[in-house]
Amino acid sequence: MSETRIIEAEAQSGEQLYRRSLAGLIALTFGLFLLSLIIGPAHLSPVEVFRALFTRDDTASAVWLIVREIRLPRSILAVLVGGALGVSGAALQGYLRNPLAEPGIIGASGGAALGAVLAFYFGLSYAIPFAVPFAGLLGAGAAVITVYLLAGHGSRPLTLILAGVAISAFTAALTSLTLSLSPNPFAMSEVVFWLMGSLADRSMNHVYLAAPLILAGCALLLTLGRAIDGLSLGEDVAANLGVNLRRTQILLILGIAMSVGAATAVAGAIAFVGLIAPHILRPFTDGRPSRTLSLSFFGGASLVIAADCLIRVITPERELNLGVLTALLGAPFFLVLILRMRGRDFA
Amino acid sequence: MSGVDTASASLTAEKIALAHGKGEALLRDVSFAVAPGELIGLVGANGAGKSSLMHVLAGLRAPTEGRVLLHGEPLDDIDRSDRAQKLAYLPQTRAVHWPLKVRDLVALGRLPYRRPFMGMSGTDREAIERAMSMTHTLGLAGRQADTLSGGELARVLLARALAQTPTVLLADEPIAALDPAYQFRILNLLRRAVDQGIAVLAVFHDLPLAARYCDRLILLHDGALHAMGTPQEVLTEATVETVYGIKVEIDDTGNWLSVTPIDVTDEDATA
Numbered sequence: 018m019s020e021t022r023i024i025e026a027e028a029q030s031g032e033q034l035y036r037r038s039l040a041g042l043i044a045l046t047f048g049l050f051l052l053s054l055i056i057g058p059a060h061l062s063p064v065e066v067f068r069a070l071f072t073r074d075d076t077a078s079a080v081w082l083i084v085r086e087i088r089l090p091r092s093i094l095a096v097l098v099g100g101a102l103g104v105s106g107a108a109l110q111g112y113l114r115n116p117l118a119e120p121g122i123i124g125a126s127g128g129a130a131l132g133a134v135l136a137f138y139f140g141l142s143y144a145i146p147f148a149v150p151f152a153g154l155l156g157a158g159a160a161v162i163t164v165y166l167l168a169g170h171g172s173r174p175l176t177l178i179l180a181g182v183a184i185s186a187f188t189a190a191l192t193s194l195t196l197s198l199s200p201n202p203f204a205m206s207e208v209v210f211w212l213m214g215s216l217a218d219r220s221m222n223h224v225y226l227a228a229p230l231i232l233a234g235c236a237l238l239l240t241l242g243r244a245i246d247g248l249s250l251g252e253d254v255a256a257n258l259g260v261n262l263r264r265t266q267i268l269l270i271l272g273i274a275m276s277v278g279a280a281t282a283v284a285g286a287i288a289f290v291g292l293i294a295p296h297i298l299r300p301f302t303d304g305r306p307s308r309t310l311s312l313s314f315f316g317g318a319s320l321v322i323a324a325d326c327l328i329r330v331i332t333p334e335r336e337l338n339l340g341v342l343t344a345l346l347g348a349p350f351f352l353v354l355i356l357r358m359r360g361r362d363f364a
Numbered sequence: 365m366s367g368v369d370t371a372s373a374s375l376t377a378e379k380i381a382l383a384h385g386k387g388e389a390l391l392r393d394v395s396f397a398v399a400p401g402e403l404i405g406l407v408g409a410n411g412a413g414k415s416s417l418m419h420v421l422a423g424l425r426a427p428t429e430g431r432v433l434l435h436g437e438p439l440d441d442i443d444r445s446d447r448a449q450k451l452a453y454l455p456q457t458r459a460v461h462w463p464l465k466v467r468d469l470v471a472l473g474r475l476p477y478r479r480p481f482m483g484m485s486g487t488d489r490e491a492i493e494r495a496m497s498m499t500h501t502l503g504l505a506g507r508q509a510d511t512l513s514g515g516e517l518a519r520v521l522l523a524r525a526l527a528q529t530p531t532v533l534l535a536d537e538p539i540a541a542l543d544p545a546y547q548f549r550i551l552n553l554l555r556r557a558v559d560q561g562i563a564v565l566a567v568f569h570d571l572p573l574a575a576r577y578c579d580r581l582i583l584l585h586d587g588a589l590h591a592m593g594t595p596q597e598v599l600t601e602a603t604v605e606t607v608y609g610i611k612v613e614i615d616d617t618g619n620w621l622s623v624t625p626i627d628v629t630d631e632d633a634t635a
Contacts, residue, residue, distance in 0.1 A: 025489070027467050027506045114461035247475050249461045250524070256424055258528070259448030259476040304463040304508060 031303035035312070038301035042315035046096060049322040053092040056329050059083050090221045093228070095322040098216070098284045099294075101231045101276035103317020104310055106291030107298075108238040111245035111306035112269050113174050116299075116358075120277045120291040123181040123270060124160040127188035129281035130212055132156020134195050137208045149211070150226055150282040157278025160184050165270055171263040173252075177270075214285035214340025216325050227279040234276030235314060237268050242307030249306055287340050289347025290317050296354055371436060373397035374563035375421065375451075375532045381429035382416055382587075390416045391427070392588045398563040400531065403554060405574035406567045407598075408584035409608050414567045415456065417584065418536045421565065422453040434532065448476030452530035456537045456567075458517050460509040466520050467505040470496055473527025495526035499553055515546035522553060533557060535566040539573070551577045575599055575621040583607060595621050605629060 054066050061080055069075070069084035076082065105120035112118075121127065136142050136152035145151075167180035192212075199205040244265040247255035256262055280287070294316040295309045302308035321339070324346070328337050375398045382391040391413045398404050406414050419425040421432055423439045432439040434451055442450075452473070460469065473495065474488040496502045499519045504512065512520060518538065525533055538554065539547040547570070555577060558564050568574035574581060575595035583591040583598050585607045591598045596616055604612045604623070611626040 027465065028471070031465060031468065243475055243478070246472060249464055250469075250472060250521075251455065251457065251459050251461070253419075253422070253424055253453065253455045254472075254524075257422055257448060257451070257453040258472060259445040261444060303465050303468060305468055306462050 031305075034301055034303065035305075035308045038298070039312055039315070042298075042312060042319060046315045046318045046322070049319055049326065050092050050096060053095060053322050053326050054084060054088050056326050057083070057088055058329070058333050086220065087218075090219050090224050091216045091325070092322065093224050094216050094219050094283060095325045096318040097224075097228055097231045098280040098287060099290055099318035099321025100314040101235060101280040101317070102287060102291040102321070103294035103313035103315070104235045104238050105273045105277050106293075106317070107295040107306075107309040107313035108241055108245065108269055109273065109291075110295050111309065112241070112248060112265070113178065114248060116296060117292070118178075119289075120273050121185065121286075122178060123273055124164045124184040124188065125157045125274045125277040126281040126286055127185040127192075128160020129153040129157035129278050130286055131160070131188040131192045131195070133211060133282065133285075134192050134208050137204065137211065138195050138199060147222060147226060150223060150279075153282025154230070154278055156188070157274055157281065160188055161270055161274035161278070171266065174266075177266070210338065211285050212340075213338035214287045214343075215336070215338050216284055216321075217336055219283060223283045227283040230275045230279035234272045234274070234279070237272035238276065239310055239314075241265060241268060241272075242310055245310070246305060246307045285338075285340055287321065288344040289351065290320050290343055293347055293350060293354075294320055372399065373433070374400050374435060375565065376433040376436070377417075377421060377430070378433065379430035380417065380420055380427045380432070382413075382420055382425065383428045390587050391420065392586075394430075394584075394587075394589050396582055396589065396592060398532070398565055400563050401558055401561045402579050403558045403564045403566070403577060405578035405581045405595075406565060406584065407569070407571065407574055407581055408590070412584040412607070413587040414584055415536055416587075418453070418534050418565075418567060422451065422534050423447060424453070445476045449528065450530055451532045451534070452525035452528040454521060454525045454533065454535040454538060456540065458514070458521055460517070460521075463508045463510045465505070466501060466507050466509060466512070467492070467496075469509050469520060470501070470523045470527050473524040476528060491529050492527050495523040498526060498556060499523040500549075515542050515549070518542055518546060518550055519553070522550065526557065531562060533562050533564045533566075535564065537567045537569065539568065539570065547573060571599060571604070571623045572621065575623065599623060 054070070055061065055063050061083065065080050066084050069081045072081065102120060109118045109120055109122065110116055132152040132155050133149045136148045141148035141152065164177070164180045164184045167184065168177045196205055196208060199208065244255065244260045247258045247260040252262060294313045298309055298312040298316045301312060324342050325339055328339060328342055331337070377394055377396050380391055380394040381389065383389050394417060406417065408414050416425070420427045423432065434442060434447065439447065470492050471484070474484065474491060477488060478484065496505065499522055501520050501523050504516060504520060509517065509520065522538065535554065539550050542550065551573060554564050554566060578595060580593060581595050581598040582589060583603060590607055591603050599614060599621060601612055601614050604610065609629050611629055613624040613626060615622045
């Protein structure tokens with residue numbers, strides 16, 4: 018019976034590590050969220066910020082306006098966008114059993130970018146409020162539906178990736194085409210700037226637009242834990258364990274389309290977060306892919322808020338684009354991960 | 365023909381046919397029944413349709429014709445998780461895609477019993493412990509699956525299937541690529557599972573070992589059932605030559621049927 022107790026202790030230590038990591042990440046996200054409300058070009062004291070947070074409409078006060086109209090939506094969006102990218106990356110890596118998968122691979126972010134760029138091109142961004150995020154959402158939806166139809170109902174994961182790569186390449190080509198046909202350099206620079214990803218100058222309306230979709234998409238993805246665990250032993254074993262592979266694929270695509278599509282529609286392209294968040298957190302999961310899901314939501318959220326705070330500190334005059342910073346920090350980090358992974362076979 | 369009454373059988377194949385998209389037949393009119401507590405060996409040359417048959421029996425592929433009955437009930441009519449609680453499938457590949465701990469890997473066998481977002485019950489824990497103790501893998505509980513040897517991994521994956529507490533176990537080449545000691549260990553484990561009343565159908569390429577451990581053999585040839593019965597009935601010099609295209613000497617005067625390969629009959633055969 019002592020061996021029995023050893024395996025129980027083993028299971029409990031894994032569960033404990035996971036719970037502690039999750040609690041730690043939630044605390045970290047919350048802490049960074051508060052920090053994000055305090056940091057900015059206007060030097061506000063924490064006390065002023067918290068007073069503004071907990072008073073109702075006080076539009077006469079500049080502090081209230083800065084906190085409620087500028088910093089609060091930006092901080093909320095950072096949590097949502099980072100969380101969407103993190104949990105989508107974790108779900109896709111688990112589903113494909115490939116640590117190099119990135120949520121953009123199924124076409125949602127490419128479609129969102131194309132939709133947004135078209136809204137700029139046709140001048141809708143001036144004519145209609147929130148035309149850009151709306152067009153982004155439409156683009157993400159259209160791209161993902163095309164990928165799904167191309168791959169076929171209940172297709173194998175590899176077919177899905179290939180269809181996603183094809184559609185992503187096609188949307189990227191159309192985005193470039195739109196850019197090269199752009200009527201004037203000013204319009205072009207505006208689009209390029211948007212494509213690089215940013216959370217600056219977003220309002221609470223952006224939050225209201227994106228939050229329901231992102232949260233619903235993440236909720237769908239969080240239900241896939243069992244299926245993703247079953248898939249660690251391959252599709253046949255997962256099916257034998259009662260996992261409905263078709264349903265899993267539909268929920269995965271829908272969840273990523275909603276969360277990443279909405280995130281890209283309001284924030285532009287934020288690189289590497291969906292790839293890296295699950296990677297960093299995998300050591301805290303005892304190898305169980307289902308555990309990366311919830312950890313990666315808060316991990317992704319922390320990464321994006323931290324990056325967004327960093328931007329405001331290092332280049333306060335003319336803010337660096339968020340997508341540029343995550344790519345600058347993400348690419349070398351990714352290289353280090355690949356070097357560490359060398360020789361260890363996960364596939 | 366099968367000698368097993370369909371009503372009491374654990375698993376029944378009824379006139380199974382399977383065709384590729386273009387109509388090329390992979391399986392033709394395959395019928396047999398497996399009784400509880402019976403170890404049946406599925407043998408045949410490469411490409412005979414053994415793995416396709418295992419896929420159909422496990423419900424992973426729908427047959428073009430015919431049907432599979434699990435305890436007398438058509439496989440298609442059984443709810444996904446009910447089926448997973450009765451029928452375990454052990455594939456040929458021993459792929460583990462993440463560095464799972466052995467204990468967590470075996471616990472995957474309890475997925476069909478678990479409700480979403482719920483922890484493990486006492487029954488789950490008991491089933492995991494029993495499967496691990498039966499397969500002598502308790503000592504590996506804390507190891508990462510990617511650090512195990514091929515033989516250790518084979519036992520751990522079998523423990524996962526047993527943790528499902530199935531009544532039917534389908535094992536596709538469970539002793540392939542294992543050293544002789546591990547081949548015996550896995551076969552002894554399959555026998556122990558059979559002694560507990562589980563019906564086991566396993567694919568083998570090692571004819572002498574299959575003959576020694578199995579109650580009955582099913583010999584597949586070109587997608588059809590070529591012979592079925594006791595190892596002595598199925599493995600004759602004539603059937604082996606027809607099906608495998610090799611000359612063998614078969615001696616059943618000793619304790620076990622001995623099959624000694626002599627040579628291939630047609631050096632250049634491609635089909």
